[in-house]
Amino acid sequence: MIDVHYWPTPNGWKVTIMLEECGLPYQCLPVDIGGGDQFKAGFLRISPNNRMPAIVDHAPADGGAPISIFESGAILEYLGDKTGKFLPADARGRSRVLQWVHWQMANLGPMMGNANHFKNYGKNLTDDPKQLEYGTRRFVGEVDRLCGVMDAQLGVHPFLAGGEYSIADIITWPWAMLLGRLIDPGVWITYPNVKRWVDEVGARPAVEAGFRKHREWGQQERSAAEEARRRELLFNQTNEKVRSAREAAARGDAS
Ligand SMILES: N[C@@H](CCC(=O)N[C@@H](CS)C(=O)NCC(=O)O)C(=O)O
Structure with missing residues (x-):
């Protein structure tokens, strides 16, 4: 267990x-x-x-x-x-997957977290909107760049680390599926390959089940x-x- x-x-x-x-x-x-x-x-x-x-x-x-x-x-x-x-054992396949896992951990996750903080939470934390401008521009700009990186990769491969679904997709999807809601509703038009992949991964029954797990805990x-x-x-x-x-x-x- x-x-x-x-x-x-x-x-x-x-x-x-x-x-x-x-x-x-x-x-x-x-x-x-x-x-x-x-x-x-x-x-x-x-x-x-x-x-x-x-x-x-x-x-x-x-x-x-x-x-x-x-x-x-x-x-x-x-x-x-x-x-x-979802993680190949051979060095070549393993490093192909792990580089995207580390990419998510060091890039998309923290940048989206900070973009969300300045863009959405910030207004409840300061009375002065000017304090939020630079941080919003910096982190939303980085998220935009990272979406471009993902879109280019997903334009030539079905999944983030290449031809097979892996922990790189599992770790990136929960943040990527929130891009439209948290950062920019237009993101799906600008980055169609990200949209295609978000929809395909989201349709997997295990992804749906994991995503719904104890949703009620966060709704009090x-x-x-x-x-x-x-x-x-x-x-x-x-x-x-x-x-x-x-x-x-x-x-x-x-x-
Ligand atoms: N790099 C960490 C980030 C984890 C993280 O930021 N968790 C948030 C919730 S999504 C948290 O526990 N926040 C509690 C706090 O800020 O005190 C990971 O990927 O596990």
Whole structure:
């Protein structure tokens, strides 16, 4: 059994989609990131960067103690190796897939996250729209460039890493499918190859199942006070604020 420390967000869907694709038994344990679960000592021991997703594999291939992993790219690589699915074993095929996995982790994910922050969340975080202009231009511009990179690749290959569906597609789809909603509704016209691939990957039953996993967790109503606390928790993090939780994790405190 694999425990998935999870909340229904693009980075969480990567893992549930992969597990559905592989047919591995798993259970999701909620990490309510708006409620502060990512700072609990038990979670920080698994995921020291206070971010979900993370997994604990209670039945690793070597038969030894459970293995815990944070960072979605590392998780998908581990699951690909464990199952022999969606990640070729040979050096040539493996590097072809992993370069796109790292491309997503270092580029599309962070740039879309920042573009979304400045373009959509920012207006609730400052009264001065001028503060948002440069960040919006910078990150939306980068997302546009990255869409061009994806579109060129998908114009000559059916999937991101070439001819076969792989963890590169699984890790990129949850962010790419949100491009129209979060960044620019015109993106699908500008980048038709990305649109073709988003639709094809989204039609896979395992992708649909992983994407829907515990959607209800993210849909609770919040009072104005809860919303203000959520913003403070998510968008005002410093080393100082996280330190006491980290120290509790290091001491092995319960919770
Ligand atoms: N690079 C990390 C990013 C994970 C990440 O940013 N997770 C967000 C939710 S999508 C989170 O846990 N946020 C909690 C916080 O900001 O405190 C990964 O891919 O696993």
